[in-house]
Amino acid sequence: MIGRWSIGCLSAALFVAPVSLAQPAHEHAAKTEITRAIAVISPTKGNSVHGVVTFEAVENGVHVIADVSGLTPGKHGFHIHEFGDCSADDGMSAGGHFNPLGMPHSMPSSDKRHVGDLGNIEADKDGNAHLDFVDGMMKFMGENSIVGRSVVVHEKEDDFKTQPTGNAGARIGCGVIGIAKPK
Ligand SMILES: [Cu+2]
Ligand SMILES: [Zn+2]
Secondary structure, three states: OHHHHHHHHHHHHHHHHHHHOOOOHHHHHHHHOOOEEEEEEEEOOOOOOEEEEEEEEEOOEEEEEEEEEOOOOEEEEEEEEOOOOOOOOOOHHHOOEOOOOOOOOOOOOOOOOOOOEEEEEEEOOOOOEEEEEEEOOOEOOOOOEOOOOEEEEEOOOOOOOOOOOOOOOOEEEEEEEEEOOOO
C-alpha cells in the first residue's frame, strides 16, 4: 500500500513540474534582476559611526551615495569587504577587501584594484561625510556582485599603497549590503 501511494505521489510531482516551469523567461528575469542595494552602517564596539550607503544601477556602472556620521574629521578608508558578516566586535568577521579578480589593493580610479576599493570618505569638522560617485567595476550579479557583502568604514585614511589593506587601521563601522526596493 505504501509503495503504491509513493508511486502515485511521484507521478503527480512529475506531472506538475512542467507547468511551473512554463512561465515566460522574461517574466522570471524581471522579478530577479537587482537594480538597487543598500547597507546600513552600524558602529563596531567602542565606536559611534552610523550611516547609509546606497548602490543603484546606472548606464555606466553603479551609482554610490554614502552618508556617514560619527566620524573624526578627515579621511577614512571606505571599502566593500568579502563577507556580509558584521558580527565580530572589531568587524574582522567581514573578511578582507572584496577581491574576486585577484588584484592588488589600489584606488577606485585604478582598473587594477580590488572590486571593493572605494577609496576614502572625508568627514567635516562635525564628523559627517558624504560621498557620491559612479563606479564601473561593481556589479549586482555574477563574479563582481557586491550583494551580500559588507561596507566597512575605517579609523584611518586609505593610503592606496599598503598591501592588501591600504593601512586604514581599525574597522569602526560595518554594514551588510542587501537588496533594496527599486526606485
Ligand atoms: Cu576596509
Ligand atoms: Zn583593497
